[in-house]
Amino acid sequence: MFGRDENVVPLDADRRRLAWVYLSRVVQGPCPALSALIEQVGVVEAARAVRECALPESLRRPTEKRRETDCAQADLDLVTHLGGRVITPDDPEWPAWRLLALSRLDPGRDADAAPPLVLWARGPLSLLEATEQAIAVVGARCSSGYGERVTGEIVGDLVDRHWTIVSGAAFGIDGTAHRTALACGGTTVAVLACGVDRPYPAQHDRLLSEIADTGLVISEYPPASPAHKHHFLARNRLVAALADGVLVVEAGLRSGARNTVKWARRLGRPALAVPGPVTAASSVGCHRMIREGEALLVTKAEEVLAEAGPLRLPLPTPTPLTPEESTIYEALPKSGSHQPTDLATRTGLPLPTIRATLPALELAGLIACDSSGWHRIEGDPR
């Protein structure tokens, strides 16, 4: 049962929310098999199947440890108590089109190739709006004065142009990126590998509080979750997915930034790296990524935006539009833009259909999204 009181049948929205939260705690991080089941039977039915262990073989192992623990309501109460919230795919602020690319990955290649089930959040902003135009800025924990200076300059310029800075709140470049964004009055989003109530690293307790005051601290792990080692790699995919591009300012030879860059490339986001003196260990990883074609060399904010804004996904060969796609495309004005809710009103199509179709049109290079909403791309988008 979902609620605290078995005799009260929750409203459908609440049932779905509790199902999302329950499932997210069962699997603790990305689970392609569970995402597939939810897509097939819906979240409430998937939660029932997990609870009753009426599952295909592929889902028995990933769910066996916590399948019988349902603390969904307690988790929701806890996050509310912390002044936070849970964001599920049903919520208007769910960044559906950003996370779409995660659903399209081949889970055979990577066990983390799935969207998050929910995102826990602290902070006053809508996640959808905060990540409308966003650059991930990540890098070495052991950054140099040079790296911090360059991070400050590029982040300052990006914030001036109203770009959100997404990072991982680690020491070094991550911290400098968040701090610069805050200092410049910009929006910054910290994606954690632990619960949003946990300051990690501990020395960034105050920084995380400041981010939560004006921006967002988010995580796919429930409140109170510690930062397990394998969480960091899964977290990196969200850093990449939630931005229009990933910029690495400094990286040692074995930097985690390379993993974020790998995700960026798999998700079709530009991966960018800043060079530095070849005599500095803190630039070795950047040089290697540039040299091996994993990242493109950039030296300033203009070059970052030339690659990352607007979102430059590889264009598939033209395929005919579906009836829904045509209807939605036609409903967009030649100039100006619309929000998904406007489009639902104008087309009479259900909002979930609108939300699911817009990313397909964007991938086809026909439409784009900015702070004012979705709009047509005129002429040959290439």
Add this chain to the structure above:
Amino acid sequence: MFGRDENVVPLDADRRRLAWVYLSRVVQGPCPALSALIEQVGVVEAARAVRECALPESLRRPTEKRRETDCAQADLDLVTHLGGRVITPDDPEWPAWRLLALSRLDPGRDADAAPPLVLWARGPLSLLEATEQAIAVVGARCSSGYGERVTGEIVGDLVDRHWTIVSGAAFGIDGTAHRTALACGGTTVAVLACGVDRPYPAQHDRLLSEIADTGLVISEYPPASPAHKHHFLARNRLVAALADGVLVVEAGLRSGARNTVKWARRLGRPALAVPGPVTAASSVGCHRMIREGEALLVTKAEEVLAEAGPLRLPLPTPTPLTPEESTIYEALPKSGSHQPTDLATRTGLPLPTIRATLPALELAGLIACDSSGWHRIEGDPR
């Protein structure tokens, strides 16, 4: 007439030498139309045609200014007096296979797309041997301490591995490259845009003398020629052609190094650039070339050699070998190597045929050349 005394018929070799020298002073630098004429009718006949102005339209303008001046013997006497020599395509030290790529360029795209007619030289080494494995190291005149340090490290490592350093004797990176090669006891070749007797820049008088003492100072311009502005661009093509790859250590936004890199790419040589701090003007050109895909990022000698040694020309799709190519390939041992003269003896083919065929086999990725001679490449050369 070619000689000083019209009544003495010079030996054929001398006649050819005088013809090369005469023509090279007439056109002063690369002249695709003249190279084409020489290829068609031979150098002696081409010299006669120029002298008598029995020329196609395309050659009248390029030859009109100096066609009537023949100071070939005086030029030869002058260079001998200077302790130098002229190297013509007839000489064993002519680096035919290095210069081959210049003959294959489309002169419609670039007026300088032709091999030199002769090369004037000062220095004790054979040009062919000195450039057997060579890297061009060029860069900003206004170099930084960082650039000089990196040049020193990379050049030192290349010299340790018996690579020759080719450069342009300019201030900054060029000078540091030559000086480091000399200091490490290595071989260095300076390619000038003026006569080999002219110290340019004047402050490098002593450096050029030192290079001529142990390495080579070369130029396609006759002794006493001043360094005209357009000579520098033509000179850059020789710097690129005479090396297995071009390395730019530092370059400002409008650096001549970019022109050398352009030549490297047109000639199928790897173009490499060293990154530096994005805050330094002296690295802006390198970053731009890397960013725009004109040069590959490298940080140390190992990476230079991974790209440039052995010569990595793009492999054409396999085509059947000609009878000469088969004969020469078969004459190469499975292990060990041969000089062209050995191959002439073994195959019974004329030496010019051997010399012309080896580069074609190399371009096909079947053979390669090192300090011991030509050898087969085993297995799939890719």
